[in-house]
Amino acid sequence: MTEKIRIQGKQIVDGVVPISGAKNAALPLLAATLLSSEKIVLRNVPPLQDVRTMLSLLDDIGVRFHLKSDSPYASTVELQADTVNDFRASYDIVKRMRASILVLGPLLARFGECYVSLPGGCAIGVRPVDLHLQGMEALGATVSLKDGYIHATSSKGLKGTEFEFPQPTVTGTENMMMAAVLADGKTILKNAAREPEIVDLAKCLNKMGARITGHGSATIEIDGVTRLHSADHAVVPDRIEAGTYAIAAGITHGRVDLKGGNFRELLPGFIEKMTEAGLIFTDIENGLRVESAEKISPVDLETAPFPGYPTDLQAQSMALLCIASGTSNIYEHIWENRFMHVAELARMGANIKVTGTHACIYGVDQLLGAPVYATDLRASFSLVLAALAAEGTTVLDRVYHLDRGYCKIEKKFAECSVKIERFK
Numbered sequence: 003m004t005e006k007i008r009i010q011g012k013q014i015v016d017g018v019v020p021i022s023g024a025k026n027a028a029l030p031l032l033a034a035t036l037l038s039s040e041k042i043v044l045r046n047v048p049p050l051q052d053v054r055t056m057l058s059l060l061d062d063i064g065v066r067f068h069l070k071s072d073s074p075y076a077s078t079v080e081l082q083a084d085t086v087n088d089f090r091a092s093y094d095i096v097k098r099m100r101a102s103i104l105v106l107g108p109l110l111a112r113f114g115e116c117y118v119s120l121p122g123g124c125a126i127g128v129r130p131v132d133l134h135l136q137g138m139e140a141l142g143a144t145v146s147l148k149d150g151y152i153h154a155t156s157s158k159g160l161k162g163t164e165f166e167f168p169q170p171t172v173t174g175t176e177n178m179m180m181a182a183v184l185a186d187g188k189t190i191l192k193n194a195a196r197e198p199e200i201v202d203l204a205k206c207l208n209k210m211g212a213r214i215t216g217h218g219s220a221t222i223e224i225d226g227v228t229r230l231h232s233a234d235h236a237v238v239p240d241r242i243e244a245g246t247y248a249i250a251a252g253i254t255h256g257r258v259d260l261k262g263g264n265f266r267e268l269l270p271g272f273i274e275k276m277t278e279a280g281l282i283f284t285d286i287e288n289g290l291r292v293e294s295a296e297k298i299s300p301v302d303l304e305t306a307p308f309p310g311y312p313t314d315l316q317a318q319s320m321a322l323l324c325i326a327s328g329t330s331n332i333y334e335h336i337w338e339n340r341f342m343h344v345a346e347l348a349r350m351g352a353n354i355k356v357t358g359t360h361a362c363i364y365g366v367d368q369l370l371g372a373p374v375y376a377t378d379l380r381a382s383f384s385l386v387l388a389a390l391a392a393e394g395t396t397v398l399d400r401v402y403h404l405d406r407g408y409c410k411i412e413k414k415f416a417e418c419s420v421k422i423e424r425f426k
């Protein structure tokens with residue numbers, strides 16, 4: 003029996019949301035601890051299912067760690083990869099979380115060998131890893147595929163290289179950066195991804211003794227070193243969680259204070275477009291206040307790599323545009339199947355027409371509560387947002403999707419005068 007969430011409609015968000023550390027920064031940072039035999043301390047780690055999955059993968063590999071909860075929303079993890087005895091990321095873990103591919107670069111760089119299960123697809127698309135493998139081969143690794151596993155070796159060690167990504171890839175850039183920090187010589191990555199989570203990883207690697215420059219731009223340079231040492235690093239706040247709660251304020255015509263980071267810097271493309279839609283952003287101490295105009299205006303969105311409009315906020319933005327005073331268009335350029343939330347939103351009275359990776363959203367006056375189910379992490383939250391604004395009660399099934407990427411959602415909403423109820 004899967005857990006469900008029941009939400010009464012017509013609630014108004016009004017309060018303060020402490021934003022947790024970024025899931026998509028914590029995952030590569032945890033993988034990066036494989037690069038050193040010394041103790042690494044990671045703070046502001048979000049207590050999420052995906053983090054627990056990555057920790058169980060590191061445990062299988064032989065990394066020792068201790069996790070301490072600092073608050074309901076953050077923990078400190080101390081890790082040490084001095085007793086690693088296996089270089090394998092098994093299918094049963096990788097199929098639960100594609101980001102497990104992030105152990106490929108560190109294992110290859112530190113130990114010269116790894117077996118990582120091919121991730122397989124997921125709800126939002128095929129999600130190949132061919133660019134990760136091309137990058138490893140460019141660094142001199144030998145890569146073969148057998149029984150669904152990637153087997154990569156670098157008996158003579160990795161050698162610095164110049165590599166241009168055919169298109170920006172977030173975890174592909176992260177894997178290459180982690181592999182190159184221990185390579186012999188200089189590596190130059192061109193057309194690298196520029197997401198803040200990549201910048202955060204580079205900052206931590208440099209604290210560990212790596213020599214990385216250009217992170218955050220499309221050209222990253224890494225001068226290889228022979229070993230990395232201990233470090234203490236706090237995870238960057240989660241811009242996607244922040245954007246999600248910003249939309250919660252907008253769709254309920256309420257107000258939220260997002261605390262814990264410089265969200266204007268972390269969400270440039272999002273803030274630009276959501277301002278057009280009628281959200282009002284005001285800087286506050288260590289955060290950002292979000293309110294909404296009386297009416298939400300229609301806008302056209304195109305998802306793009308950072309600093310463009312984040313694909314991970316596409317589903318949530320669509321929920322908001324369902325109640326805009328006109329017709330909006332969303333073009334999803336990153337993932338080929340990231341409109342799974344459309345059918346569920348339609349069950350709530352939304353009027354959306356999908357043609358390939360283009361969605362045309364005709365604003366309606368009122369959404370209606372309904373039984374719906376989550377299909378993937380971000381789609382699940384778009385249904386929560388629609389439910390908050392809808393007339394009537396919504397029951398959301400398959401809530402485990404939510405728990406992968408959002409921590410303590412009931413508690414964070416309770417601090418904003420919004421009640422959502424979890425039940426089996």
Ligand code: EPZ
Pocket residue numbers: 025026029101127128129130131132133134135169170171172173174195313314335336337379380407
């Ligand atoms: C990261 O996934 C994020 N996950 C995703 O967030 C996010 O949607 C995505 O970046 C885009 O921003 C993590 O950081 C753990 P990509 P990633 O490689 O790295 C193609 C969430 O909701 N591609 O940047 O897997 C790919 O098909 C998740 O938190 C190749 O063709 O995404 C896509 O079209 C969902 N070959 C594009 O590049 C490759 O080898 C961008 O993918 C790699 C990617």
